[in-house]
Amino acid sequence: MEYQPGVCNIGPAQQRRRLLLGVGSLLLAVVTVAAVLAMGWPQWALLASLFPLYGAAMGYFQYRERFCVGFAGIGVFDTGEGTQEVADAEALAADRRRAVRLNAKSLAVGAVGAIVIYGASIVLA
Template identity: 35%
Template sequence: MTVPSAYRPGACNIGRSARRQRGLVALVSLVGAGGYAAFVLVSDLPTLLLLGLFVPLSLGIEWGLQARRSFCVTLALQGRYDFREPRTDGGETDQGQGTVPDEAARSEDRRYALQLTLIGLAAGALLTGLVYAGAVLLGL
């Protein structure tokens, strides 16, 4: 899959570097959720604490979607885009970031940002419910 390198309203507002950052946050969140679930399940803690999976699962899913789809929710809400990439000297390019000037494009970005957030929340809730229900059914 090619990584987009230019702003497209409601579709793409970040480049390769920002995608990597979001992918790392997603991975850490999902691994953390797995570790938390394992800890709760093998300990004497109440199974009800598995409902705490909602936050890291929702965060991990949403940020994973942002990484996959080259779209940052926060930048969309700010009416901005960022395609800066690291330079070989350790800095990053000054070009490739800015403000979205068109109100229609900003509106489209906000709509897509809301969609990604709602998908993350719904998927986080569904997975949390499945893990909790599975633990209850198995008597863990």
Template identity: 40%
Template sequence: MTVPSAYRPGACNIGPAARRERGLVALVSFTGAVGYAAFVLVSDFPTVLLLGLFVPLSLAIEWGLQARQSFCVTLAFQGRYDFRDTATDGGTGMVEPSTAREQDRKYALHLTLIGIAAGATLTTLVYASAVLAGV
């Protein structure tokens, strides 16, 4: 996959450094979720606490998608882009025109909903598996 280095409405609003940051957040969130699940499963805590996986799994998925797609949800909702690491002019700015901001916001909502749905699905699968296994 090529690394985009210029703003494109509804497709790309961050550069390589911001992608790495989001990838790291995704990795830490996923690792935290796995550690949390393992702790709950080997301890005497109630299995229902596995439902707490929803937040870190949703974050891991959404931030992983942001890293992969070169797209920051927060910047999109702010109407901004960030290519500091690839541009000589600072690479940050406001998105113009309003139609481009609207495309960005729609895509941001799309990524967020995917993260929520996938986090809920994975949490349900882990919880249901633990219940069926009698943990």
């Protein structure tokens, strides 16, 4: 696998790490919802599921798109031959633009998920 600015900045090993992050975050979202319901907290507290749902979406999208937002932020890539610095300013700018888009997409998915959970709790109550 080869580094491609704004397209791909992680290899298979790093992809697996992002997938595990996503799965762990999704489990945390389930635990968050279960805790709110079990403890009898106000329904609006279900909106806190936004944070782990954002993490789940971020992990999944980074896995699927072979792109790490954090690596883009610090200007490195790792496609399987160790972490290397992005030397070209245009490549770094392309990576950071991609990171912003992935971040926004993950936040949108987390927000929609949290709103759906909250809405379902109102309808089912």
